[in-house]
Amino acid sequence: MHHCQTLLQAARIVTQDAQRRVLSNAALAIDQGIIVDIGPSAELSSRWQADSCLHLEDRLVLPGLVNAHTHAAMTILRGLADDMPLMDWLQQRIFPVEQRLTPRLVRLGSLLGFAEMLRTGITACTDMYIFENAVLEAADQAGIRCLAGEGVFAFPSAACAQPSAALTVTRELAAQYQGHERLRVAVMPHSVYTTTPEILAACRDLAQELNLPLHMHLSETQEETRLCQEAHGRRPVDYCHNLGLLDLPCSLAHVVDVNSAEVATLRQHGVVVVHNPSSNMKLASGTAPVTEMLEQGLTVALGTDGAASNNRLSVFTEMRRAALLHKLRTANPVSMPAQAALDMATLAGAAALGDARLGSLEKGKAADCVALDISEPNMLPLHNEASQLVYAATGMETRLTMVGGEIVYQDGRFTRFDYPALCAEICDLRAFLWRAAGLA
Amino acid sequence: MHHCQTLLQAARIVTQDAQRRVLSNAALAIDQGIIVDIGPSAELSSRWQADSCLHLEDRLVLPGLVNAHTHAAMTILRGLADDMPLMDWLQQRIFPVEQRLTPRLVRLGSLLGFAEMLRTGITACTDMYIFENAVLEAADQAGIRCLAGEGVFAFPSAACAQPSAALTVTRELAAQYQGHERLRVAVMPHSVYTTTPEILAACRDLAQELNLPLHMHLSETQEETRLCQEAHGRRPVDYCHNLGLLDLPCSLAHVVDVNSAEVATLRQHGVVVVHNPSSNMKLASGTAPVTEMLEQGLTVALGTDGAASNNRLSVFTEMRRAALLHKLRTANPVSMPAQAALDMATLAGAAALGDARLGSLEKGKAADCVALDISEPNMLPLHNEASQLVYAATGMETRLTMVGGEIVYQDGRFTRFDYPALCAEICDLRAFLWRAAGLA
Numbered sequence: 019m020h021h022c023q024t025l026l027q028a029a030r031i032v033t034q035d036a037q038r039r040v041l042s043n044a045a046l047a048i049d050q051g052i053i054v055d056i057g058p059s060a061e062l063s064s065r066w067q068a069d070s071c072l073h074l075e076d077r078l079v080l081p082g083l084v085n086a087h088t089h090a091a092m093t094i095l096r097g098l099a100d101d102m103p104l105m106d107w108l109q110q111r112i113f114p115v116e117q118r119l120t121p122r123l124v125r126l127g128s129l130l131g132f133a134e135m136l137r138t139g140i141t142a143c144t145d146m147y148i149f150e151n152a153v154l155e156a157a158d159q160a161g162i163r164c165l166a167g168e169g170v171f172a173f174p175s176a177a178c179a180q181p182s183a184a185l186t187v188t189r190e191l192a193a194q195y196q197g198h199e200r201l202r203v204a205v206m207p208h209s210v211y212t213t214t215p216e217i218l219a220a221c222r223d224l225a226q227e228l229n230l231p232l233h234m235h236l237s238e239t240q241e242e243t244r245l246c247q248e249a250h251g252r253r254p255v256d257y258c259h260n261l262g263l264l265d266l267p268c269s270l271a272h273v274v275d276v277n278s279a280e281v282a283t284l285r286q287h288g289v290v291v292v293h294n295p296s297s298n299m300k301l302a303s304g305t306a307p308v309t310e311m312l313e314q315g316l317t318v319a320l321g322t323d324g325a326a327s328n329n330r331l332s333v334f335t336e337m338r339r340a341a342l343l344h345k346l347r348t349a350n351p352v353s354m355p356a357q358a359a360l361d362m363a364t365l366a367g368a369a370a371l372g373d374a375r376l377g378s379l380e381k382g383k384a385a386d387c388v389a390l391d392i393s394e395p396n397m398l399p400l401h402n403e404a405s406q407l408v409y410a411a412t413g414m415e416t417r418l419t420m421v422g423g424e425i426v427y428q429d430g431r432f433t434r435f436d437y438p439a440l441c442a443e444i445c446d447l448r449a450f451l452w453r454a455a456g457l458a
Numbered sequence: 459m460h461h462c463q464t465l466l467q468a469a470r471i472v473t474q475d476a477q478r479r480v481l482s483n484a485a486l487a488i489d490q491g492i493i494v495d496i497g498p499s500a501e502l503s504s505r506w507q508a509d510s511c512l513h514l515e516d517r518l519v520l521p522g523l524v525n526a527h528t529h530a531a532m533t534i535l536r537g538l539a540d541d542m543p544l545m546d547w548l549q550q551r552i553f554p555v556e557q558r559l560t561p562r563l564v565r566l567g568s569l570l571g572f573a574e575m576l577r578t579g580i581t582a583c584t585d586m587y588i589f590e591n592a593v594l595e596a597a598d599q600a601g602i603r604c605l606a607g608e609g610v611f612a613f614p615s616a617a618c619a620q621p622s623a624a625l626t627v628t629r630e631l632a633a634q635y636q637g638h639e640r641l642r643v644a645v646m647p648h649s650v651y652t653t654t655p656e657i658l659a660a661c662r663d664l665a666q667e668l669n670l671p672l673h674m675h676l677s678e679t680q681e682e683t684r685l686c687q688e689a690h691g692r693r694p695v696d697y698c699h700n701l702g703l704l705d706l707p708c709s710l711a712h713v714v715d716v717n718s719a720e721v722a723t724l725r726q727h728g729v730v731v732v733h734n735p736s737s738n739m740k741l742a743s744g745t746a747p748v749t750e751m752l753e754q755g756l757t758v759a760l761g762t763d764g765a766a767s768n769n770r771l772s773v774f775t776e777m778r779r780a781a782l783l784h785k786l787r788t789a790n791p792v793s794m795p796a797q798a799a800l801d802m803a804t805l806a807g808a809a810a811l812g813d814a815r816l817g818s819l820e821k822g823k824a825a826d827c828v829a830l831d832i833s834e835p836n837m838l839p840l841h842n843e844a845s846q847l848v849y850a851a852t853g854m855e856t857r858l859t860m861v862g863g864e865i866v867y868q869d870g871r872f873t874r875f876d877y878p879a880l881c882a883e884i885c886d887l888r889a890f891l892w893r894a895a896g897l898a
Contacts, residue, residue: 093838094839095841096838096839096841096845096846096850097839097840097841097842097845097846097849097850098841098842100795100796100842100845100849101791101792101794101795101796101845102791102792103791103792104791107791130835130838133835134835134836137834137835137836138836296782298786299782299783299785299786300781300782300785300791300849301785301791302785302786302788302789302790302791302793304786304789305786325850328849329845329846329849329850330836330849330850330852331836332836332852335852339779339782341740342736342739342740342779343739345739345740345741345742346738346739346742346744346745348742349742349744350742351541351542351543351544351547351740351741351742352541352542352543353742354541355540355541356540356541393878393881394577394854395570395573395574395577395877396574396577396578396770396771396772398533398536398570398881398884398885399534399536399537399884399885399887399888399891400537401535401536401537401538401888401891401892402537402538402540405536405537405540405541405769406536406537406769409537409540409740409768409769409770410536410537410765410769410770412770412772412775412852412853412854413852414834414852414854414855415854437835438833441833441838444838444839445838445839447839448839448841451839451841452841
């Protein structure tokens with residue numbers, strides 16, 4: 019008998035390993051946050067003596083999903099501005115509130131966002147916002163994995179008067195979280211249309227100096243392409259390529275308005291694209307050519323974007339939406355099968371975060387997993403696990419979320435923070451937010 | 459003090475009345491299945507003495523949603539065939555199973571489908587299938603409202619060897635359920651491409667004779683239009699118009715491949731269109747021009763279609779998908795605002811079912827309502843109720859579902875049937891279904 023901290027036994031384990039095996043009546047042995055064994059429940063029970071046993075014999079267990087592009091703090095803006103023209107939405111509602119944000123508001127909004135993610139099966143995310151120190155505090159409190167970065171803009175944010183200040187924050191956060199088990203820092207210029215070539219070059223240099231990855235919005239709309247061509251004489255991908263940004267470990271959000279030459283450029287540089295189908299639909303940005311990207315061998319992950327443009331932070335929602343959207347776009351019901359969508363939400367998400375421990379349940383990988391209630395009516399009958407996860411599940415079937423071997427959510431309860439107290443604080447923000455958005 | 463059976467008190471009531479009022483700290487007084495009063499909780503408490511009080515002070519209550527096109531029994535096929543070309547999907551998987559269906563299988567599948575609907579806030583539906591007597595039995599067992607009809611085909615179904623037999627079944631069911639509080643019968647020819655002009659004329663005559671509404675699939679794909687033009691020299695809308703079908707009280711599912719003249723024809727005849735965005739995306743059928751339909755004054759409801767082409771039976775999912783899809787299609791983020799989607803799921807659904815008691819919470823209307831848990835992370839903060847219901851809610855926040863004043867689902871429990879026993883029966887079908895679908 020070997021010893022481990024936790025033995026988790028489940029009805030089914032969707033491994034997402036190289037063979038995409040689904041194991042029935044299977045178990046995970048977990049020690050020090052790592053999966054030390056996986057296999058038939060009976061075998062593992064006889065092989066491992068565990069400090070604690072998790073009996074999930076009526077659950078389906080899958081790898082924790084990865085939300086590879088979000089702005090968790092924007093959760094406090096959910097429903098504050100919808101169904102508006104893009105510029106009115108930004109200038110009349112979002113920007114006025116964002117100019118009045120404080121670290122406390124960002125921490126509260128982020129904690130609510132992380133709560134929603136853990137509640138719906140997400141164990142890791144990439145987050146870009148302002149006051150990112152407060153976001154990281156919230157991530158630590160919630161227990162989620164997070165690749166975080168202070169948004170760098172040419173204009174002042176509520177957090178940083180100048181882009182250099184945002185880079186200083188990035189440098190400080192990178193030092194503070196160096197070697198952290200769950201939290202990492204990236205350089206995050208907001209986009210080509212909110213920065214200058216000099217700012218992007220400074221971002222590149224900082225990322226190189228500190229060996230940090232880079233994450234930014236790119237080619238979100240045709241309008242962005244037009245502005246980039248007007249200002250810099252190049253389309254966004256070419257512009258970033260020319261500035262050397264694509265030579266860094268790099269993930270790019272949206273990537274809607276790209277042609278096949280640009281897709282080839284991104285693939286050659288090993289860039290990970292983060293597809294945000296809900297946000298792109300809600301803001302009427304267009305549809306990223308994801309099937310062509312996948313055919314060309316590009317790695318494509320999924321993101322929820324922020325709650326002001328989604329309004330959910332659920333990768334289950336994005337999996338299903340991606341699978342359906344690309345069938346419609348290509349007029350082919352075979353496009354984007356369920357397994358491809360599940361791969362985007364797990365393995366490609368791990369690639370987007372540059373963290374090879376994530377994305378599958380295998381020996382040696384991080385014990386980041388989710389257990390779903392498969393007795394809910396929409397989960398029956400269970401003919402095909404990938405299909406059920408992508409087309410039928412909502413994410414609200416999540417009954418347990420584990421990050422690095424630690425249970426962070428179980429049966430309605432968040433283990434690392436006081437959720438009812440958070441709800442009360444969020445409700446108290448209402449009057450402030452309405453005034454800030456010009457609604458009251 | 460007046461007397462009523464039930465006083466329901468909630469944090470918010472989304473009425474869907476003519477002014478689309480949302481009431482805070484409000485109550486419904488319910489008697490004999492009807493809303494007899496609605497207003498501030500304090501007022502109603504002092505005005506009504508109730509046999510029982512439902513304290514839902516931490517819930518949001520809305521009208522029960524209407525699923526205006528489904529095949530509930532197909533729930534047993536969920537996940538059995540996905541990501542396949544349409545004809546392979548139908549001919550290799552769906553039809554072979556459907557040829558081996560029995561009343562018992564249809565009853566079990568329907569009961570599971572109705573369980574999913576009640577669990578996710580649906581209180582009424584239009585159902586077309588075979589062995590519809592078994593569907594109606596299941597609807598009665600579950601307590602859902604249902605407008606049901608035996609599918610009429612030119613070829614034999616497992617239930618009916620000939621179309622005339624399906625019409626006989628329709629006649630018998632209409633007699634059996636005459637005057638039933640929740641269950642009604644319609645004439646349901648399957649589609650133009652699975653019937654003949656003679657069959658459609660016989661359907662029309664029966665509907666006229668028995669004063670029944672008519673429901674069918676129409677203009678689902680460009681291929682259907684092509685076939686109809688080839689066989690009958692007319693496009694589907696014109697073909698049905700010519701046969702007098704549109705003169706009946708009539709709801710038509712899908713209506714994807716239509717031009718503006720056809721939309722005008724449908725509007726002139728008071729036809730209700732049932733939009734099925736998930737199914738149309740999953741089968742790559744195309745996108746119905748719903749924004750143009752609404753602009754022209756057509757009534758458009760929402761449907762889930764069956765679980766083999768969705769794979770959920772949730773009108774929350776369809777609301778959100780419709781709102782996002784039409785923003786993308788029209789390249790305009792103002793298209794299909796949240797309130798329009800909510801109207802489709804409630805008031806237009808009532809019109810589709812031809813039942814004016816449904817769709818809103820007002821004095822004199824049926825007490826069909828749903829209570830959502832608004833303390834789930836995705837439901838916070840609550841800045842705008844319509845936005846939250848359409849963009850943020852999944853439907854799994856449903857904690858109570860009431861039909862005609864009777865609680866049929868509450869906190870995980872179905873009140874009128876043994877759900878765990880149903881789950882066990884459904885699981886036992888697996889081997890049969892796999893053999894029937896040629897998978898084992």
